[in-house]
Amino acid sequence: MKSFSKPHHNTRPISNPPPPSPPALPIIGHLHLIGKVLPKSLQTLAHCYGPLLQLRLGASTCVVASTADVAKEIFKNQELNFCSRPEFGSSEYFIYRGSRFAIAQYGDYWRFMKKLCMTRLLSVPLLDKFADESVMKCCIQGQPCDLTTEFTALTNNTICRMAMSTRCSGKVNEAEVIRGLTRTCLQIAGKVIVGDVLGPLKIFDFSGNGNKLKSALLKYDRIVEKVLKEHEEKVVKGNFDPNQRKDLMDILLEDIFIAGTDTSSIAMQWAMGELINHPTAFKKLRDEINTVVGPNRLVKESDTLNLPYLRAVIKEILRLHPSAKTRVLVYVYAVMRDPELWAHPDEFMPERFLEGSGERFGEHRMEFKGQNFRFLPFGSGRRGCPGASLAMVVMHTAVGAMVQCFDWKLKGGDEKVDMSQGPGFASEMAHPLVLYPIKHMQL
Template sequence: MATADMFYYLLFLLWCVTALLVHFFIKTFLKSRSQNNLPPSPPALPVIGHLHLIGPVLAKSFQTLATRYGPLMQIRLGASTCVVASNAVVAKEIFKTQDLNFSSRPEFGSSEHFIYRGSRFVTAQYGDYWRFMKKLCMTRLLSVPQLHKFTDVLDEEKVKLVESVMGCAREGKLCDLNCELTALTNNTICRMTMSTRCSGSDNDADQIERLVKTCLQLAGKLSLGDILGPFRIFDFSGNGKKLVGALQAYDRLVERILQEHEEKAKKGFEEGERKDLMDILLEIYNDPAAEIKLSKNDIKSFLLVSFFSLPSTNIVYFFNSGTANISRSLVQCFDWKVKDGKKVDLTQGPGFAAEMAHPLVCYPIKHMISAY
């Protein structure tokens, strides 16, 4: 029995290797000559492509390769091929001059496990839905007038930030500035999105923040599907199953919050009452004359993307305009001392965001009372 099991195991392994080699042969050697006009690319290895050239810090790896192969190069990560732009001129050409040609986004990572497929704005193909959502973001959801309606929210969250740091100073405790500033960002986004904070409260927003963080971590991992191509359906790493579970939990929570907002909308808004992003999306969802009919999944997907990417979109203009005030408050109210007198470790961490490898943890020392 054991011999038979070993035979089938070796047969399956041989089939996998053969399939990978065939896939590599088709991808590499059967391309037409018309496809040869591609950006420069480093020498690739069979099956794994350029994975052997990618270190733990992606930004550093791409920077090193760009110095040799130029500001626009092609990289193959297993079965996935991508183009890396590392120059402001090239980036402008892609995102401005050639905007329409690069509007559509490919699916990647664990996207096959995303429960809102078809309602995903970030990877939506260029078309009516893409144009409508972009116009909606520019004119209503993330317009400057809409963001300015929440300036008081940033002020309140700034006060809470300084109060939290002040508590660490009084108790002589270390302060994790990464966590504090992340809380500031998340709470501001939660209040703009659904009029509730993500921390320091007893509502569902705290659970949503944890679920979104889980989804972001799982979706950001380089899944085996990216390397093995057609074998992604087997979900060897189990990340797909975990992602589906987290998304389903997120869906149940947001559905309940959506129903609460719908009940509030039925009662009517008072004159001058501020609408959050969920209110605006529900208003369009219920509008029979809307240019595009939004579904509940469209709303849930957009809100999920908001938690993922709002800090890196128009909300940057809104701000982490208040950034100088936040930094001034932290500098004016406190001196900062690194633990054990060491220097701040500025080593870059993994990932595309080039975040610090180690959190910025310091002792805040109160030296001035300010109205912040």
């Protein structure tokens, strides 16, 4: 966000001063101010040093924006200055470097890939029924159900089915392998990114995580390569249905899996945790679904327009637990918990997104396109998330079905779900969400 004033005659341009910055230590900079949970640490620093601050994390420098006004300045007035994304510490270990979409430089390639995603991959709702067989099996057997695993499987299989037809949904073992590799890549990449603080020394990979990441990606690549060859053989032999929705091939698969699997899954885990901890909201949502959908079928995507409280629940989850973070950190976690913009900002209150709630904007203004700069769960502008609409379809139907079909009892006799936040870059829960499902709806 550096700008220059108009120079006087025979004088050099005078640059604006950098944003305020906390006192730094030699070599490590501000690393001593960053705790285990990154969102909390940045929120505390923003309260102390204002809506725009500069941090030096070892050899890496970033700027943190934490209010709606500053976010608007970046996303709307200065957008072209921030369209490209820097390479992070793990980039040299990505075998698809140079062909990726999520952090590709802004230009012709990126615009083409975004158009491809929006028109061919992420535009068609595919979920009319949540595949809850494993949850029902746990219910019948009286066993606890790991919703962290179930939601990850749901999002992974949805993306897999879109990118490679029915392959992952039909072949459980292969789906499990892809799911495991995706989780491994995300976990290791988060650790390798810490290498940014070492500057040029990061190439030595002291922790060994860089090579672990490359190994996992190579295993993933072998699966993708196998799918591509099978696809090519179909085309060569003419053994395909011309009316069937075509698969997307090539490197696009890698970015879509990595970017899409964990974020939607994590949001649904937070949703179930908040609803179980707020039984009044849980009952209100179930009553709405029962009234609109009835007892004879599961909630589906086409019902969403008639379920305002379900929409409000998902919006409130995305406000409280956003997953997006970038190097120029438009810090949506702080923006969407700003007490100047939100009443009781740290409380779970879906009602704030209903018409007539008393909030500053009604539901019709609180959309996901990033034009309301107090609500940015999917970012904004050209680099806003292209999968936002698909994510909402998955979350509405899955969370709705879990509330519609089951009551939930906590493992170990606890009264509340532990809502502690983990240290990862996707803002995941600190502990797996493991619950006992109790059948409520007879289908």
